[in-house]
Amino acid sequence: MFDEEHSADAVAASFAATPDPRLREILTALVRHAHAFVKDVGLTGEEWAAGIRFLTETGQHCDATRQEFILLSDVLGVSMLVETIGNRSVGGSTESTVEGPFHLVASPPRALGESIAVVADGEPCLVTGSVVDTGGRPVAGARIDVWQADADGFYDVQRPQTVPQQNLRGLFTADGDGRFWFRTIVPRFYPIPTDGPVGELLGATARHPYRAAHIHVEVSAPGVRTLTTHLFVDGSPYLDSDAVFGVKESLVRVFETTDDIALAERYQMPNPFRRVDFPIVVRPEGSSVGSG
């Protein structure tokens, strides 16, 4: 029967007959940590009730275009931890980060060099890069899916009335040397949604809701492990306090101001322009998870 000292043992024992051993392992660990948490802080009945209310409201804020529980996981760093454990950098492979909630629509296929900024104003920017594997071999024909916020900090899906869908999104195919390039604008930092329970949590804890400026990049190719990452803008506010803990130092790159008429003409850029290069290293598919 139940007593305070052995509470976690009693509950863990109730899961002993779980047919799936992995589910049993997860639930047993969950129960032990949940009970340890309650005991560590001496959670009161009022605090427990506040927690129940918070979780209930979080669930009730979820719908087809809003996932408040993912947002909660994000601001608690849990999403980023799961992503990092599942995709540890191995053999110099590019680090991953969270996919985020805005990969909602398929990016339109675009030719190399095309602009993804259909209507956005902002500082013109040239992105160049390459995809190689951990053996240094170019990945010819790799698919590079990119999406980003505009110069006001909004994704197209957040402004369905005023911005065409698929603005600032593009699906590119690397050339025979694994190289890719496209035109865009420099993205801006932006806030995660704050009109729900997670926003209340940030308010109550004096945390800001901003994400450092970034371009989402997802790289895939036959035989390689799909990489989900960001290209962060060096100098952006909030690099050190990204609301979802998505920043990794290796992913921050200088978007250089470039004054070069010949280069501008070659890539159809106005002069001067901003420029960033993102060399990407991907792992073979099925390569085992490394240790940090």
Next chain:
Amino acid sequence: MFDEEHSADAVAASFAATPDPRLREILTALVRHAHAFVKDVGLTGEEWAAGIRFLTETGQHCDATRQEFILLSDVLGVSMLVETIGNRSVGGSTESTVEGPFHLVASPPRALGESIAVVADGEPCLVTGSVVDTGGRPVAGARIDVWQADADGFYDVQRPQTVPQQNLRGLFTADGDGRFWFRTIVPRFYPIPTDGPVGELLGATARHPYRAAHIHVEVSAPGVRTLTTHLFVDGSPYLDSDAVFGVKESLVRVFETTDDIALAERYQMPNPFRRVDFPIVVRPEGSSVGSG
């Protein structure tokens, strides 16, 4: 910036400016346990996504008469742990247990000796008891609020079409010696609701949904700490595996089969009948939480 080893530190640091020190303490502990849980089991992206779906559905199963997050907390033993920590037995005071979700309507005031079984069939049962404080002094005029399931395992609020509300509920006032007595039927074990995510969890883990048979008892009086507890029926199935871990040994009592014409006449019981006595010890109000 974020790395796997220091993930919890990074997130805990983000809460450092929380104005309310207690909220900061709770969130810091929550983050440390949540991250340790993810690392302990090496939670995968797919498992994380399954968890997000489960929590979302749990929130969306909550409405005015259903609280699926409390049910989740119950089957993980968290409700019982919080209750136990907040109401440790001190100086021989009666142990507490969970209030449960069925104290939804106010119990009707009834005279001592009255039956709470307005329409229920079942084995007639006489409950007698007394309320004293930890100094052994009777608590004259204590209020004893009782509610229970019927002989089929349902509360009145679960059968609004067929059973009058306030069936098997009663609010009694102890006499000058702190004594109380009332008539009822022997309650039956019953399942918690299984038509939601928590039911799926129980199914996936081969756990049954039953609670051991009990009568809910809440005792209050000026100057004493309100006691929320159960009177469990000795011999009931599921005493050792109550779905919400609510059973404490000291709360299990024999409901004796009694064949005593004189006693039956005095309490207006049919003969033979079942009988249980529940001596209750309450703590002074504001008495500090003891250590086990």
